[in-house]
Amino acid sequence: MAQADPHAPPSLTRLDGKTGARRHFRYFDYAMAAFVAILLLSNLIGAAKLATFQGWTFGAGILFFPVSYVLGDVLTEVYGYANARRCVWVGFFALLFMAFMSFVVVAMPSSPDWGCAASGDALFAGVLGKTNAGTICQATYVSVFGSTWRIVLASVLAFWAGEFVNSYVMAKMKVFTKGRYMWTRTIGSTVFGQAVDSAIFYPVAFFGVWTSQSVLEVLLTNWALKVLWEVVLTPVTYAVVGFLKRREGVDVFDDNLDFSPFARTEAV
Template sequence: MENDTSPAPAPQTPQFRYYDLVMAAFVTILLLSNLIGASKPSYITLPGIGQWSFGAGVLFFPVSYIIGDVLTEVYGYARARRVIWTGFGALAFMAFMAWVVVSLPPAAGWPGQESYEFVFGNSWRIVLASMVAFWVGEFANSFVLAKMKVWTQGRHLWMRTIGSTVVGQGLDSLIFYPLAFWGLAGWPVELLWQVVLSQWLIKTAWEAFLTPVTYLVVGALKRAEKVEVYDTDTDFSPFATSTKS
């Protein structure tokens, strides 16, 4: 009788139903919030304080962090890392495409070049600041949430999502605004730090406010995917390539 020397079948990688859709939502919100709202300061009037400034993008950008929390909680740090790099690549391509399109000479008689340059012609500082802040903030957010999940043995999801946001969004705001706007006309130092503080507080408040939604989405995805990931043996290097947690 001949010996069967055929190799043993390789373990199958889990097939997730909604991972790609969550990734697409993450990248979409990331690009739109950076393209539309990043460079516009707005304000609200507070009783006894007066006008309090904040970056307009803060109204939507925190949703990308909430989706990042969902990714790490449901699919683990390693798969969230893949999504973060996908978003980083999308930001880089968006910046390149904007530079090419703005640089092309307009057709004779087209009146929109000046407005186009104002809206899409972000300086290298804003582009660099956005990409660095996103990279640092998202990886910090995912790392903290994954570690806290292990420490808490999967309990207190609200504590993990808010705690990771405090760290990730704090780093994001602290890096982006000074790197992008320090020393520019229209951005005095007082306004700059007011916007940094506002961004941090508003983003964290958004996370806390939407915690019930996060619970619903996380619960639904875990039931649908039939998965519960703990990053006990994960390589947390941002540059690792494995998707196994």
């Protein structure tokens, strides 16, 4: 039931979690689309690349993947846990479809006449003389899009668990702080959510492929960098949250909601 919130700006109406779940919002669909797009692209392009910069070794996906967590914070803060839960499930099934599509496309036989950047690279000129352009292109295509079942499983599990932990902590801290000190919950939720994400993804995806030292080093480094990203982007989070709350005219507090990931979202 809607009621006045003494800690919210005067122009905003406080909604409880269930009311927020049933309400239609003007910008929710755009936020969800951005969330899913960044999630898919960061997993497709950057997840498997190991990079080193000035002595630091890290997964290249760290450059963009944390933005999905920032959007997760925005979704929970503005639209409530129930709507954020919808986004997590949409992202989960989108990841599964991406994995299935990648498997089918990569497995299809390549045409011998298929040309690509690798087949025209002088570095592969000797190989091209012994085979055909399609073989070279297929090999490079597999190296980019041919994720193993372990990486797919790790991505899906880590995202699912990490995002739900992130949203849960965010929503609970908002109620506890009565909507104040948003920076404490954006950073705090990231500390826990990204810890779960990294603790699942890197061991499941790369243990036995990378050395144990590399797995642990990248896990801890990426977790720290993700949290640092959240700190750096805090002003952006404040700006986006402020804009959306003013446009939507409400502030959602999840003080009477079932937080189970499998609970039915009561949305129109």
